[in-house]
Amino acid sequence: MKITEHIAQAKETLISFEILPPVKGKSIDNIFSNLDPLMEFKPSFINVTYHRAEQIFKKREDGTFNRVEIRKRPGTVGICAALMNRYRVDAVPHLICGGFAKEETENALIDLHYLGVDNVLALRGDSPANEKFFSAHPQGHRYAVELVDQVVKLNKGKYLEEDIVDAGKTDFCIGVAGYPEKHFEAANMELDLHFLQQKIEAGANYITTQMFFDNKKYTSYVEKCREANIHVPVIPGLKPITSKRQLSILPSIFHVDIPHELAIEMLKCKTDEACEQVGTEWLIAQCRELLAQKVPVLHFYTLGKPNVIYNVVKAIL
Ligand SMILES: NC(=O)C1=CN([C@@H]2O[C@H](COP(=O)(O)OP(=O)(O)OC[C@H]3O[C@@H](n4cnc5c(N)ncnc54)[C@H](O)[C@@H]3O)[C@@H](O)[C@H]2O)C=CC1
Numbered sequence: 267m268k269i270t271e272h273i274a275q276a277k278e279t280l281i282s283f284e285i286l287p288p289v290k291g292k293s294i295d296n297i298f299s300n301l302d303p304l305m306e307f308k309p310s311f312i313n314v315t316y317h318r319a320e321q322i323f324k325k326r327e328d329g330t331f332n333r334v335e336i337r338k339r340p341g342t343v344g345i346c347a348a349l350m351n352r353y354r355v356d357a358v359p360h361l362i363c364g365g366f367a368k369e370e371t372e373n374a375l376i377d378l379h380y381l382g383v384d385n386v387l388a389l390r391g392d393s394p395a396n397e398k399f400f401s402a403h404p405q406g407h408r409y410a411v412e413l414v415d416q417v418v419k420l421n422k423g424k425y426l427e428e429d430i431v432d433a434g435k436t437d438f439c440i441g442v443a444g445y446p447e448k449h450f451e452a453a454n455m456e457l458d459l460h461f462l463q464q465k466i467e468a469g470a471n472y473i474t475t476q477m478f479f480d481n482k483k484y485t486s487y488v489e490k491c492r493e494a495n496i497h498v499p500v501i502p503g504l505k506p507i508t509s510k511r512q513l514s515i516l517p518s519i520f521h522v523d524i525p526h527e528l529a530i531e532m533l534k535c536k537t538d539e540a541c542e543q544v545g546t547e548w549l550i551a552q553c554r555e556l557l558a559q560k561v562p563v564l565h566f567y568t569l570g571k572p573n574v575i576y577n578v579v580k581a582i583l
C-alpha cells in the first residue's frame with residue numbers, strides 16, 4: 267500500500283522505521299533481530315537506505331595502489347523483499363542518483379514493481395566519503411527532482427530508450443527529503459524550499475524530513491512549506507542522540523543543531539547508560555509534542571539503537 271494511502275486512512279499518528287542494509291558479509295539476521303521487537307508497534311512501513319559504491323585504493327604486494335570500486339552495503343532491494351515476506355509490512359526502498367546510471371535505476375524500479383513494492387524515496391544521495399561535493403554519474407541524474415521525473419514517467423508507462431507499445435505502468439508512491447534546518451548546500455532556506463516545491467510539482471507525494479532535535483524547527487518548516495505552496499504530508503524524521511560523541515558527529519554529518527539544553531544534560535552524564543537515558547527522555551518528549559500536533563507519522567531512524575527506539579515507542583503509545 268502507498269504511504270499516502272496509509273496516511274489518508276489513519277485515525278491517529280502512524281509509526282515507521284528506517285534501517286541500513288548490513289555491511290557486506292554480515293547477516294540479514296542482525297536486521298531481523300533488531301526489527302523483531304519493534305514489530306510489536308505495528309509500523310506502517312520500513313525504509314531501507316541505498317548506498318552507492320565507493321572508490322577505494324587497495325595496496326598491491328609491490329606497494330603500488332589499485333583503484334577498486336566497492337559497495338559496502340549492498341542489498342536494498344533484497345532486504346525490502348525479505349521484510350515484506352517476513353513481516354507483511356510495506357517496504358520503502360531509497361533510490362539515489364549518485365553512482366547510478368538511469369538505466370540501472372530503471373532496472374531497479376522494474377524489480378521493485380515485480381516484487382510488489384509500492385513506494386520509493388527519491389534522493390540525490392550523499393557524496394562518497396572521500397569526496398566533499400556530490401558529482402553525478404555520467405549517465406545518471408544530478409538532482410533528486412530528475413529521479414522523481416523518471417519514476418513519474420515509468421508510472422505512465424514511459425521507459426527510457428524504448429518506445430514500448432502498450433507498456434505496463436508502474437504505480438509508485440514517491441517520497442522526497444526535506445530539511446527543517448536547510449540542506450547544507452542550499453544558498454538559503456527560500457531556495458531550498460523552491461527546489462523542494464519543484465520535486466512536488468514533478469510528482470512527489472510526500473516529504474520525510476532530516477532528523478531534528480528541536481520540534482520548533484519542524485513546526486516552522488511545515489509552515490514555510492505551506493507558504494511555499496507545498497501541501498503534501500511532511501513526515502518528521504527522528505533519531506535518538508545517545509552519546510557525547512554524537513554531539514559533534516551528528517552536526518558534522520547531517521548539518522543539524524543540537525539544542526543547548528540537551529547538550530548540557532548529555533555532558534553531565536557519567537556513564538553510557540546515563541547518556542542513553544537522557545537521549546531517550548528527550549526523544550520521548552519530542553514525540554509526545556509531535557503526537558499532540560497530530561503529525562501524520564513518527565519516522566524513526568533506528569540505526570544501531572533499536573532498544574532505545576523500543577523504549578521510546580513503548581513510552582508514547
Ligand atoms: N536517506 C535518507 O533518508 C535521506 C538522505 N538524505 C541525503 O541528503 C542529501 C540530499 O538529497 P536530496 O534532498 O534528495 O537532494 P536534492 O537534489 O533535492 O537537493 C540537493 C541540494 O541541491 C539543491 N537543489 C535541488 N534541486 C536543484 C536544482 N534543480 N538546481 C539547483 N540546485 C538544486 C537543494 O537545495 C539541495 O541543496 C543526499 O545526500 C541524501 O542522500 C537526506 C535526508 C534523508
Ligand SMILES: Nc1nc(=O)c2c([nH]1)NC[C@@H]1CN(c3ccc(C(=O)N[C@@H](CCC(=O)O)C(=O)O)cc3)CN21
Pocket residue numbers: 315392475476477503512515519520567569
Ligand atoms: N545526508 C544524509 N544521508 C543519509 O543517508 C540520511 C540522512 N542524511 N538523513 C536521514 C537518514 C538518516 N540516516 C542515517 C544514516 C546513518 C546514521 C549513522 O550511522 N549514524 C551514526 C553516526 C555515524 C558514525 O558514527 O559514523 C550515529 O552514531 O548515529 C544515522 C542516520 C540515513 N539518512
